[in-house]
Amino acid sequence: MAHAGNPQRGLEISQVCQSCHGRNGDEALQPEYPILAGQHEDYLVYALQSYRDGRRQNAIMNGFAQNLSDQDIEDLAAWYSSQQGLYDLEMD
Numbered sequence: 001m002a003h004a005g006n007p008q009r010g011l012e013i014s015q016v017c018q019s020c021h022g023r024n025g026d027e028a029l030q031p032e033y034p035i036l037a038g039q040h041e042d043y044l045v046y047a048l049q050s051y052r053d054g055r056r057q058n059a060i061m062n063g064f065a066q067n068l069s070d071q072d073i074e075d076l077a078a079w080y081s082s083q084q085g086l087y088d089l090e091m092d
């Protein structure tokens with residue numbers, strides 16, 4: 001599925017996320033904070049929408065997702081999915 005996310009804007013609006021997920025989403029400052037870098041874009045969009053509308057319950061993330069617009073979610077997903085993941089062993 002094609003998304004219209006702008007990764008540069010995603011970086012700019014992800015300041016508030018960095019204290020837990022790291023600048024590139026490749027840090028987990030606590031073991032329970034998931035790595036976002038290299039995650040599939042569709043999955044990140046789905047996860048953030050789910051936190052926003054309460055389908056996925058987490059006290060921390062429900063709060064942070066509350067203020068995100070659809071465009072914010074697309075842009076954040078574009079940023080993290082374009083970063084190199086920890087296990088990014090491309091086979092092709």
Ligand code: HEC
Binds near residue numbers: 060
């Ligand atoms: C105070 C720490 C903290 C901050 C700040 C924070 N997160 Fe999270 N994030 C978490 C935790 C903890 C989880 C795991 C929650 C769960 O178990 O569902 C999580 C989960 C996620 C997930 C789901 C990942 C997965 O693998 O399912 C996404 C996507 C995400 N965060 C994006 C963001 C974005 C975007 C921001 C900024 C708008 C942000 N987070 C800010 C702590 C944080």
